[in-house]
Amino acid sequence: MRRTPGAIRILGGVLTLYLLAPFVAGLSRMGDADWRGVDRAALLHAAGVSVASATAATALVAVAGVPLGYVLARGRGWRVAVLGGVVQWPLALPPLASGILLLFLLGYNGVLGGLTHGALTESFAGIVLAEAFVAAPFLIVAARSAFAAVDPALEDVAATLGYGPGAVFRRIGLPVARRAILAGLLLAWLRAFGEFGATMMVAYHPYSLPVFTYVAFGGAGLPAMLPVLAPTLAVAATVLVLGQVVAVPRRRGRAPSRDVLPPVAAGPAATGPGRTLVLDLRQNLEGFTLRVEYRTQARRLAILGASGSGKSMSLRTIAGLERGAGSVVRCDGRDLAALPPEARGIAYVPQGYALPPHLTVAEQVRFAVDSNPALVAHWVAAFGLADLSRRYPHELSPGQRQRVALARALSRPSAGLVLLDEPFSALDAPLRARLRQDVLAVQGGVRATTILVTHDPAEAMLLADELLLLDGGRVIRAGPVDEVFSRPGGEIAARLLGARTIGAGDVLSPTRIDIGGGVALRVAGAPLTPGARVRWAVRPHQVRLDGRGEYPATILHRGAVRDGQRSVRLRLGEAVLDIVADPSCPDIGPCRVMIDPLAFQVWPHDGHGP
Numbered sequence: 044m045r046r047t048p049g050a051i052r053i054l055g056g057v058l059t060l061y062l063l064a065p066f067v068a069g070l071s072r073m074g075d076a077d078w079r080g081v082d083r084a085a086l087l088h089a090a091g092v093s094v095a096s097a098t099a100a101t102a103l104v105a106v107a108g109v110p111l112g113y114v115l116a117r118g119r120g121w122r123v124a125v126l127g128g129v130v131q132w133p134l135a136l137p138p139l140a141s142g143i144l145l146l147f148l149l150g151y152n153g154v155l156g157g158l159t160h161g162a163l164t165e166s167f168a169g170i171v172l173a174e175a176f177v178a179a180p181f182l183i184v185a186a187r188s189a190f191a192a193v194d195p196a197l198e199d200v201a202a203t204l205g206y207g208p209g210a211v212f213r214r215i216g217l218p219v220a221r222r223a224i225l226a227g228l229l230l231a232w233l234r235a236f237g238e239f240g241a242t243m244m245v246a247y248h249p250y251s252l253p254v255f256t257y258v259a260f261g262g263a264g265l266p267a268m269l270p271v272l273a274p275t276l277a278v279a280a281t282v283l284v285l286g287q288v289v290a291v292p293r294r295r296g297r298a299p300s301r302d303v304l305p306p307v308a309a310g311p312a313a314t315g316p317g318r319t320l321v322l323d324l325r326q327n328l329e330g331f332t333l334r335v336e337y338r339t340q341a342r343r344l345a346i347l348g349a350s351g352s353g354k355s356m357s358l359r360t361i362a363g364l365e366r367g368a369g370s371v372v373r374c375d376g377r378d379l380a381a382l383p384p385e386a387r388g389i390a391y392v393p394q395g396y397a398l399p400p401h402l403t404v405a406e407q408v409r410f411a412v413d414s415n416p417a418l419v420a421h422w423v424a425a426f427g428l429a430d431l432s433r434r435y436p437h438e439l440s441p442g443q444r445q446r447v448a449l450a451r452a453l454s455r456p457s458a459g460l461v462l463l464d465e466p467f468s469a470l471d472a473p474l475r476a477r478l479r480q481d482v483l484a485v486q487g488g489v490r491a492t493t494i495l496v497t498h499d500p501a502e503a504m505l506l507a508d509e510l511l512l513l514d515g516g517r518v519i520r521a522g523p524v525d526e527v528f529s530r531p532g533g534e535i536a537a538r539l540l541g542a543r544t545i546g547a548g549d550v551l552s553p554t555r556i557d558i559g560g561g562v563a564l565r566v567a568g569a570p571l572t573p574g575a576r577v578r579w580a581v582r583p584h585q586v587r588l589d590g591r592g593e594y595p596a597t598i599l600h601r602g603a604v605r606d607g608q609r610s611v612r613l614r615l616g617e618a619v620l621d622i623v624a625d626p627s628c629p630d631i632g633p634c635r636v637m638i639d640p641l642a643f644q645v646w647p648h649d650g651h652g653p
């Protein structure tokens with residue numbers, strides 16, 4: 044646990060002392076209490092009125108105040124901002140002024156007062172209405188903050204799992220924000236219970252406890268007040284203790300378990316053709332325009348791009364979580380763009396997985412509206428989740444969380460598209476490697492098209508048959524993985540695919556490039572245009588030192604041995620390459636290297652540089 048700085052604790056302590064001091068002072072004087080003049084029956088009645096009216100007022104504001112808090116948390120624009128300010132006005136008014144305003148509404152001559160023939164003043168109903176007016180902002184502000192703190196990804200996922208807006212509120216927003224809302228309800232109750240000024244103006248009778256206290260104080264001195272204080276303090280203290288029990292989060296059991304992940308039990312391989320997917324994704328945002336057009340029958344598609352290039356936006360537009368007016372999303376001829384997210388039949392796994400914290404693993408995996416028990420059982424078994432079924436997300440390791448999110452998404456029989464948004468981000472390298480195998484196993488067993496968003500070329504090449512390279516919201520290259528890899532089409536795409544520009548050359552024939560120094564590379568892939576000037580790249584681990592290798596080269600530098608490998612710098616033609624080699628590789632001087640023709644990436648020279 045992190046330690047709190049001393050100065051902060053001192054400041055907090057000073058205020059706590061100040062807040063407690065009047066209670067201590069009052070309680071220490073209880074011995075002087077003068078009970079003789081106290082009408083105990085009237086005191087008890089007033090206490091009953093206050094408890095009942097505060098409870099009724101809190102219930103009243105809860106019914107509308109919680110939804111209002113949700114609207115304020117989720118809404119955008121100036122209207123919502125104005126609404127957020129207006130509902131806090133009662134906080135700014137002296138309670139007596141609130142009472143006067145309420146009289147204009149509830150009094151004999153007020154709109155509501157006239158309709159009810161004055162039943163809303165000098166009555167229990169009047170007390171409830173006055174208390175509701177002053178207490179409501181406490182609940183609304185607490186509910187707004189509580190809903191604002193709910194991760195929007197949780198609601199997005201629920202929407203893609205078949206829940207409409209009302210169900211998302213009930214199944215996600217409300218339960219996740221529950222504790223903070225309960226704290227707000229407690230505040231509202233206490234404010235209503237202690238309300239005096241507005242109540243006195245609207246309903247002097249029947250006496251509530253604060254009004255009774257005022258009357259008792261008016262008729263006698265401090266000693267006569269003390270008996271009146273006793274029930275007030277007792278009730279407030281009881282409610283506060285109850286509130287702490289209900290509203291303070293309990294620490295639930297187990298520490299996150301370690302990543303003990305059994306291999307995924309891959310089922311039978313999916314057969315049949317891939318789905319026909321037609322995409323024309325459009326977003327016009329301030330400072331960013333997305334336009335992605337693509338048509339494919341590939342089962343596995345990866346969208347690769349730098350940060351901010353529009354990868355997640357594309358996925359969210361496909362899922363219907365971003366509007367994207369004019370967009371087309373068609374899967375096997377079914378027009379998804381016309382449907383809300385809950386009707387698109389999409390299995391969406393967002394970054395961070397978005398597992399609602401109040402649901403156990405068992406509840407998570409069957410959370411989708413149309414989750415299929417047989418599929419749930421299949422994926423729970425395949426991912427080895429059965430022993431974790433009673434755990435909550437914070438009791439799971441990152442790898443287990445990812446498996447739960449995958450199982451949840453895949454347990455929908457109707458899912459035609461599986462969208463994976465950076466599923467391995469924020470994981471360490473060994474875990475990434477293992478979880479890629481999970482996804483690979485999943486891809487082999489589902490007929491749905493998987494669309495993976497990533498900025499890792501290795502991940503994209505392992506988990507996709509076709510690639511879509513994005514830059515600034517546009518597709519700069521798309522097609523089968525091998526084609527895109529070997530002919531990225533330009534410098535930016537080549538870099539996205541991990542190429543570090545190594546050299547330039549002139550195309551001699553459709554499969555040969557002269558890179559100077561008497562070396563001509565033999566490359567595979569789409570035929571090149573003789574005479575064209577090109578750039579080329581090759582990954583370090585694809586260059587092998589081999590005495591019978593095709594190309595003559597020169598070792599320029601032998602680096603230290605690390606992890607059983609030696610870094611080596613060599614010259615090939617006019618290019619300088621950094622590679623990794625066996626520790627026993629030849630010393631500085633001439634050598635030969637072997638490079639698979641498929642390993643070369645070649646793209647047109649942009650005219651800048653050598």
Ligand SMILES: Nc1ncnc2c1ncn2[C@@H]1O[C@H](COP(=O)(O)OP(=O)(O)OP(=O)(O)O)[C@@H](O)[C@H]1O
Binds near residue numbers: 353
């Ligand atoms: N609501 C929004 N309003 C305006 N611009 C937005 C909004 N949401 C996202 N953007 C912008 O859209 C662009 C694409 O965002 P997106 O999240 O798709 O990027 P990304 O490629 O997934 O990046 P990363 O790899 O960092 O997640 C970014 O420039 C982002 O700033």
